[in-house]
Amino acid sequence: MVSNPKTRLALIQMLVAFLFLFANAPWLSAQTSTRLEITGTTMGVVGYSVVAFADSDVATELKASVAEELESVNQRMSTYIADSEVSRFNQSTSTDWFSISRETAEVVQKAQEISELSDGAFDITVQPLVARWKFSKDKSKLTKIPDKASIAADLKRVGYKKLQVRLDPPALKKSVAGLQIDLSAIAKGYAVDMVAERLQAMGLDNFLIEVGGEVRASGEKPDETSWRVGIEKPLPGAREPYQIIALYHQALASSGDYRNFFELNGKRYSHTIDPRTGYPVDHAVTATSVIAQDCTTADAMATAIMVLGRDGGIQLANKAGVKALILSETNNQLLATKTANFPSNEKESMIQEGGSFLKLVGIVSVFFLLAVLAMAIGVICGRERIKGSCGGIAALENPDITPECSLCSRAAECNDLKKELKKRQTETDS
Ligand code: ADP
Ligand code: MG
Numbered sequence: 270m271v272s273n274p275k276t277r278l279a280l281i282q283m284l285v286a287f288l289f290l291f292a293n294a295p296w297l298s299a300q301t302s303t304r305l306e307i308t309g310t311t312m313g314v315v316g317y318s319v320v321a322f323a324d325s326d327v328a329t330e331l332k333a334s335v336a337e338e339l340e341s342v343n344q345r346m347s348t349y350i351a352d353s354e355v356s357r358f359n360q361s362t363s364t365d366w367f368s369i370s371r372e373t374a375e376v377v378q379k380a381q382e383i384s385e386l387s388d389g390a391f392d393i394t395v396q397p398l399v400a401r402w403k404f405s406k407d408k409s410k411l412t413k414i415p416d417k418a419s420i421a422a423d424l425k426r427v428g429y430k431k432l433q434v435r436l437d438p439p440a441l442k443k444s445v446a447g448l449q450i451d452l453s454a455i456a457k458g459y460a461v462d463m464v465a466e467r468l469q470a471m472g473l474d475n476f477l478i479e480v481g482g483e484v485r486a487s488g489e490k491p492d493e494t495s496w497r498v499g500i501e502k503p504l505p506g507a508r509e510p511y512q513i514i515a516l517y518h519q520a521l522a523s524s525g526d527y528r529n530f531f532e533l534n535g536k537r538y539s540h541t542i543d544p545r546t547g548y549p550v551d552h553a554v555t556a557t558s559v560i561a562q563d564c565t566t567a568d569a570m571a572t573a574i575m576v577l578g579r580d581g582g583i584q585l586a587n588k589a590g591v592k593a594l595i596l597s598e599t600n601n602q603l604l605a606t607k608t609a610n611f612p613s614n615e616k617e618s619m620i621q622e623g624g625s626f627l628k629l630v631g632i633v634s635v636f637f638l639l640a641v642l643a644m645a646i647g648v649i650c651g652r653e654r655i656k657g658s659c660g661g662i663a664a665l666e667n668p669d670i671t672p673e674c675s676l677c678s679r680a681a682e683c684n685d686l687k688k689e690l691k692k693r694q695t696e697t698d699s
Pocket of ligand 2: 453454455522523524567568569570571572
């Protein structure tokens with residue numbers, strides 16, 4: 270039927286492209302799956318949840334895999350578990366290389382990069398100060414703020430430049446014996462990313478993972494809507510959303526001084542500590558939210574921005590290429606400052622994220638491809654070349670134009686049509 274080899278090749282290419290498009294259409298696979306939800310607690314008191322659309326028979330494996338991953342992150346990085354890798358490193362006073370797992374080394378390396386980028390505002394060696402301000406294991410209330418001398422003494426063993434990390438073989442090295450690390454501001458985001466890797470390895474594409482408020486989304490829901498995540502209003506005790514964000518293939522993490530703080534003599538002390546001064550941050554910024562490609566980055570950046578405050582925070586976010594929202598409170602009024610690319614509302618974030626928008630483009634492309642395919646098959650079966658529109662009206666107005674219509678490949682009929690058009694034109698003119 271299709272004798273020309275070139276035409277046959279083109280037809281096969283089109284068919285392959287068409288089948289590829291359909292085979293990879295994520296919205297099709299999402300529609301055939303069940304909603305699986307896993308919830309629990311990790312890292313002591315941190316709640317987590319995983320929602321995924323998948324075949325129901327993977328539910329047991331999914332649950333076990335998520336629990337195993339979170340347990341392994343906790344065993345390595347907790348400062349609450351006495352024999353965790355981090356705790357053992359903190360207890361050691363040796364200034365030699367200290368062997369650790371590759372996973373912990375990678376998190377420390379990422380933390381060090383963000384310390385460098387933020388000029389030390391983010392710093393995992395802040396641990397002695399976190400303990401001094403009773404935000405660590407010992408949460409007994411402070412009855413007076415620490416004296417300047419003790420803060421100055423702590424600062425001598427704080428500073429990311431006093432810590433080295435290597436990946437091969439993975440190890441950490443302190444240059445002062447008393448240096449200790451605290452991964453609380455990055456480990457939750459990292460745990461989210463690790464769980465996401467587990468799900469991806471199981472072949473899952475459509476899921477939402479949350480660990481202690483840090484989230485990461487992949488794909489979308491079977492009803493073709495994006496995952497929706499709320500940013501909380503930074504008010505102690507309140508749990509209402511400030512803004513809803515549509516997430517497609519990104520992570521969102523938040524930091525704030527409205528949940529984890531203590532009050533002394535009417536003043537609020539935040540659990541975010543400025544490692545350069547030794548004191549809890551003390552500015553109008555009450556909450557920060559960061560959207561990034563991965564949750565490890567989003568988590569650490571949210572804390573870094575919390576330390577830097579409004580202007581420095583926006584500068585850092587732009588330098589790091591992440592989207593940031595900074596909420597400040599002045600005279601009981603919330604003021605929002607955002608990087609230019611932070612979505613203003615849910616609709617904008619949907620377009621930015623591209624979930625539904627991409628899908629629309631995908632569907633339109635498929636219909637377009639179908640139309641081209643149908644045309645091609647029709648023309649090839651009729652042994653004609655593919656032509657554009659005849660442009661009959663143009664031909665009537667100007668007979669010199671040779672219309673590129675489907676009669677072009679049938680010279681006799683085309684000439685008859687031209688003669689007929691010319692005749693009609695002459696009759697109209699006279
Ligand atoms: P949350 O735990 O509420 O998500 P963060 O991600 O901001 O909040 O983590 C805050 C924790 O990180 C603190 O409780 C403390 O353990 C640690 N931390 C405090 N200040 C810093 C800092 N400047 N850099 C790195 N970690 C910090
Ligand atoms: Mg954080």
